[in-house]
Amino acid sequence: MSATPPFPGAGYPDASLLxxxxxxxxxxxxxxxxxxxxxxxxxxxxxxxxxxxxxGPEWGARETLKVLDKELQRVDGPVKVSGRAVYTHDVRAPxxxxxxxxxxxxxxxxxxxxxxxxxxxxxxYLAHEVLEAEETRWLGQPIAAVAAESSEAAEDCLxxxxxxxEARPAVLDRESALKPDAPQVGRRGNQSKPxxxxxxxxxxxxxxxxxxxxxxxxxxPVVHHACLETHGAVVDWRGGxxxxxxxxxxxxFGFAGDAAKILELKQAxxxxxxxxxxxxxxxxxxxxxxxxxxxxLSKGLRRPVHLMLTxxxxxxxxxxxxxxxxxxxxxxxxxxxxxxxxxxxxxxxxLGDGSLSGLPYIxxxxxxxxxxxxxxxxxxxxxxxxxxxxxxxxxxxxxxxDELAYAAGLDLLEVRKANLDDKVWHRQLERxxxxxxxxxxxNRTRPGSGKDELCVxxxxxxxxWGGGGGPACEVEIAIERDGSVTSxxxxxxxxxxxxxxxxxxxxxxxxxxxxxxxxxxxxTRLGNANGSGGSVTTASLAPAVKHAAWNARQAxxxxxxxxxxxxxxxxxxxxxxxxxxxxxxxxxxxxxxxxLPEAGLRAKGTWQAHLQANGVHGAxxxxxxxxxxxxxxxxxHMACMxxxxxxxxxxxxxxxxxxxxxxxxxxxxxxxxVVDPALGLQLNPCFEDYxxxxxxxxxxxxxxxxxxxxxxxxxxxxxxxxxxxxxxxxAIHNACGARIRSLPCTPDKVLAALGKxx
Amino acid sequence: MSGxxxxxxxxxxxxxxxxxxxxxxxxxxxxxxxxTSASAAAAGLVVPAVxxxxxxxxxxxPVASAAETLSGEVEIELSINGAKQKLxxxxxxxxxxxxxxxxxxxxxxxxLVCDRGNCGACSMIVGGKLVYGCLQLAVDARxxxxxxxxxxxxxxxxxAVQRAFCEKDASMCGFCTPGFVMAITHCLExxxxxxxxxxxxxCAGNLCRCGTQPHVFxxxxxxxxxxxx
Numbered sequence: 001m002s003a004t005p006p007f008p009g010a011g012y013p014d015a016s017l018l019x020x021x022x023x024x025x026x027x028x029x030x031x032x033x034x035x036x037x038x039x040x041x042x043x044x045x046x047x048x049x050x051x052x053x054x055x056g057p058e059w060g061a062r063e064t065l066k067v068l069d070k071e072l073q074r075v076d077g078p079v080k081v082s083g084r085a086v087y088t089h090d091v092r093a094p095x096x097x098x099x100x101x102x103x104x105x106x107x108x109x110x111x112x113x114x115x116x117x118x119x120x121x122x123x124x125y126l127a128h129e130v131l132e133a134e135e136t137r138w139l140g141q142p143i144a145a146v147a148a149e150s151s152e153a154a155e156d157c158l159x160x161x162x163x164x165x166e167a168r169p170a171v172l173d174r175e176s177a178l179k180p181d182a183p184q185v186g187r188r189g190n191q192s193k194p195x196x197x198x199x200x201x202x203x204x205x206x207x208x209x210x211x212x213x214x215x216x217x218x219x220x221p222v223v224h225h226a227c228l229e230t231h232g233a234v235v236d237w238r239g240g241x242x243x244x245x246x247x248x249x250x251x252x253f254g255f256a257g258d259a260a261k262i263l264e265l266k267q268a269x270x271x272x273x274x275x276x277x278x279x280x281x282x283x284x285x286x287x288x289x290x291x292x293x294x295x296x297l298s299k300g301l302r303r304p305v306h307l308m309l310t311x312x313x314x315x316x317x318x319x320x321x322x323x324x325x326x327x328x329x330x331x332x333x334x335x336x337x338x339x340x341x342x343x344x345x346x347x348x349x350x351l352g353d354g355s356l357s358g359l360p361y362i363x364x365x366x367x368x369x370x371x372x373x374x375x376x377x378x379x380x381x382x383x384x385x386x387x388x389x390x391x392x393x394x395x396x397x398x399x400x401x402d403e404l405a406y407a408a409g410l411d412l413l414e415v416r417k418a419n420l421d422d423k424v425w426h427r428q429l430e431r432x433x434x435x436x437x438x439x440x441x442x443n444r445t446r447p448g449s450g451k452d453e454l455c456v457x458x459x460x461x462x463x464x465w466g467g468g469g470g471p472a473c474e475v476e477i478a479i480e481r482d483g484s485v486t487s488x489x490x491x492x493x494x495x496x497x498x499x500x501x502x503x504x505x506x507x508x509x510x511x512x513x514x515x516x517x518x519x520x521x522x523x524t525r526l527g528n529a530n531g532s533g534g535s536v537t538t539a540s541l542a543p544a545v546k547h548a549a550w551n552a553r554q555a556x557x558x559x560x561x562x563x564x565x566x567x568x569x570x571x572x573x574x575x576x577x578x579x580x581x582x583x584x585x586x587x588x589x590x591x592x593x594x595x596l597p598e599a600g601l602r603a604k605g606t607w608q609a610h611l612q613a614n615g616v617h618g619a620x621x622x623x624x625x626x627x628x629x630x631x632x633x634x635x636x637h638m639a640c641m642x643x644x645x646x647x648x649x650x651x652x653x654x655x656x657x658x659x660x661x662x663x664x665x666x667x668x669x670x671x672x673x674v675v676d677p678a679l680g681l682q683l684n685p686c687f688e689d690y691x692x693x694x695x696x697x698x699x700x701x702x703x704x705x706x707x708x709x710x711x712x713x714x715x716x717x718x719x720x721x722x723x724x725x726x727x728x729x730x731a732i733h734n735a736c737g738a739r740i741r742s743l744p745c746t747p748d749k750v751l752a753a754l755g756k757x758x
Numbered sequence: 759m760s761g762x763x764x765x766x767x768x769x770x771x772x773x774x775x776x777x778x779x780x781x782x783x784x785x786x787x788x789x790x791x792x793x794t795s796a797s798a799a800a801a802g803l804v805v806p807a808v809x810x811x812x813x814x815x816x817x818x819x820p821v822a823s824a825a826e827t828l829s830g831e832v833e834i835e836l837s838i839n840g841a842k843q844k845l846x847x848x849x850x851x852x853x854x855x856x857x858x859x860x861x862x863x864x865x866x867x868x869x870l871v872c873d874r875g876n877c878g879a880c881s882m883i884v885g886g887k888l889v890y891g892c893l894q895l896a897v898d899a900r901x902x903x904x905x906x907x908x909x910x911x912x913x914x915x916x917x918a919v920q921r922a923f924c925e926k927d928a929s930m931c932g933f934c935t936p937g938f939v940m941a942i943t944h945c946l947e948x949x950x951x952x953x954x955x956x957x958x959x960x961c962a963g964n965l966c967r968c969g970t971q972p973h974v975f976x977x978x979x980x981x982x983x984x985x986x987x
Contacts, residue, residue: 071927073924073925073927074924074927074929076932077923077924077927077929078916078920078924080929080932080935080936081907081916081919081920081923081924081928081929081935081936081939082867082907082908082910082911082916082920082936083865083866083867083868083906083907083908083936084867084908085932086866087866087869087933089866089869089870090858090864090866092859092864092866098859150848150859151855151859152848152850152851152855225967226967227931227933227967228869228871228877228879228931228933228934228965228966228967229869229871229931229933230871276931276932277931278869278931278932278933279931279933279967279968281967310873311871311872311873311874494931495929495930495931495932495968496930497930651926651927652927652930654927654973655927655930655968655969655970655973656930658969658970658971658972658973659930659968659969659970660969661969662966662969662971662972663967663969686872686874686876687872687876687877687965688874688876692965692967693969693971694961694962694963694964694965694966694971695958695959695961695962695964695971695974695975696958696959696962698958698971698972698975701972
């Protein structure tokens, strides 16, 4: 890969989650010849191929793999399709109390009265906790928690709290926050110190000198993670010195300590459990105010407490992707090269600073300048959301690039290639272009006129992400005398397929089918694991699983070698059997395991740098149909090509890429948090008003895994959410000439851009 | 159909498809009425005026008429996945909450996500109709067969729809999956030869944040092609 760009993973709360951004040092290569199946002229044949022999764990040649890089059925599929998977929401403990939160209904208030007398009189009342007694400074800030005998009674208790308040001055949007006399959101003021890159004068001069110039303002809204399982915890403490705490979180090893502190227990006696998890997308790190409230209630009651946010609460207090206001200018020469770029950008992250990736995002530019600062408001702080800061930067950059390309009368695909050194994006762009019919499309250098009632357009955008890993995970493989195999680590599965590859990797190493290995994850009783954020899980965990599996195989080979009459290095594990490489006695897996002592065999593994890589590329194309009478946009086709290193499970990887595109479709067309600017009420805290894409909006979707990438596994799940929003907005313009510089591209904006409404 | 408000309209196939999309499951319920009317709820006492004023002590009996007053915690009998079970519920307790919080053992396969008929994660089949469990009162389910996702498999064997979901990787986090499984099951029971358009309409009342829809469609189509039960 030439001129490897830095692959950022900025925006995650815990810097230790992020991978070091370098590829592992190349190792001297030793090779050995092995037999493998290969398709020659459409016929499967056994051939001898040369593979690397490093004397340690290696992923092996793709052609030799029997389990990995295949279409696997996820191992927790059966429990998920039958309703047997137990999520935090589903935990039921004896004597469990049900808890609810009282949230601040407006952006900033002073509490005048908080009276629980009537609440205590409600049948079924058990306990309450005051979380904030004086004043609040963000919409949705929790004020109190109540616990009752049933969920219905908890709701009654909540309603019976006498809560009187006076509104305090607040700022809710960028314009009012930046006024000189604006109420101050916090001690740090309403604007963060700008981060500046490049020299403004030089960038402006380059733009001025360029043949083609565009200046425009691009805005993206605040959107929500909208995890279907809301945030929350079940704290199961019934007195005594031990507790079990279930939490819907992306970090199994991230809340037991907090719970232990509140329960006044030794952390060693508090087990954290994340058995199944209903979506996080970056919003679920740590115990949260809701988890702490559950623990406090449990501590007082000496009973298990179930506190999961309601959907309305989830919208108001459990995270969002920051919005942005980006004033950008660019200059392009006649060859399509971006010669100058300048941007001043504000991030809308509520009380937080928000995130926005560097500009002009992935594209190279000789003279670029950007100044990015956060504008604070009295809204909950934004949280990391799948590729934090990237879709925002992608939208502004890809839109500006298209506008410049049209100004120069150039092909949209060629302009992108002219500004990307890395040829991986070139092949990916060409492939997705072919998938959606770009080369037969009329509007390649200028947008459609919009004269027809229905207009079809195509747009492009690209992505990148780090996705490398780091040392954190400790994996244990257990082989029992009866042949059963367990692969265990405390990591969590957010729906990404972690549980499946935790089983698949040892299955591959030991020559077993996937079904022969049981994966155990999601508990602090198991080996350490890092949190899942920034696509770091795969590259952190998979190498450790591989290492453990390899160690297990080495140890087992030592046991088996005398039985097979060979050296341990010559024991071959394949197709559920073991045999010496030279042939001879062949034992079934079960027979082989019978040779183990009663205690079976245990092997551990840790992270190995050479078993992972870093830096993924992706490209997406969107084809849309715009109804110029109604402004309605229908996405017809989305195509994504993505490199992922060695793919551990092709089915789950395709699923995640589909998911990125579906979420990007929502970002492009549907999603936006709406807050009343006068009262600070969130006007759409439910799914009938906050619209997610659903089945009728799902276009034809094409996922192409970039198999030319021969690197080790890389985390990739952030990347596919990045380009789709920009690609769809660009496709709308390409279809009919309606340039929409503010997401989401709702019908009213389309009609306004077409000049049909003002 | 607007891309922005994609509540499925009555489609062109036939009237039966009305039962499969969101429109049917969004049928008006009494729940919101009661929620807004009941200041008495704060005392744990609910008198749903819409049910009428006549009192009745035969609470476990099937609803004979709308003229019945229920208050406090009452015992009802439900037929859940073919087995009769007595549950203690409040008149306002939704069928979803009754199954998740009050059944023994708790049936937590149907998920509580929006609690207002927006998302379909609690889709279940009641009296042959696909409904949102969060928009049904438990007391109204008396005398009807309630089928939930837990009831689809026979012993250890998954249903054809469930197997297809596994084969096509139609779940990610899995929280919406039971609802999709029920919507597709109901669709294919009524339309064994459903095409993609009908399948999309059938699960138009189900939300998935992970983006499993393309694989859900593939799973449903594979059942059609393999011959749904």
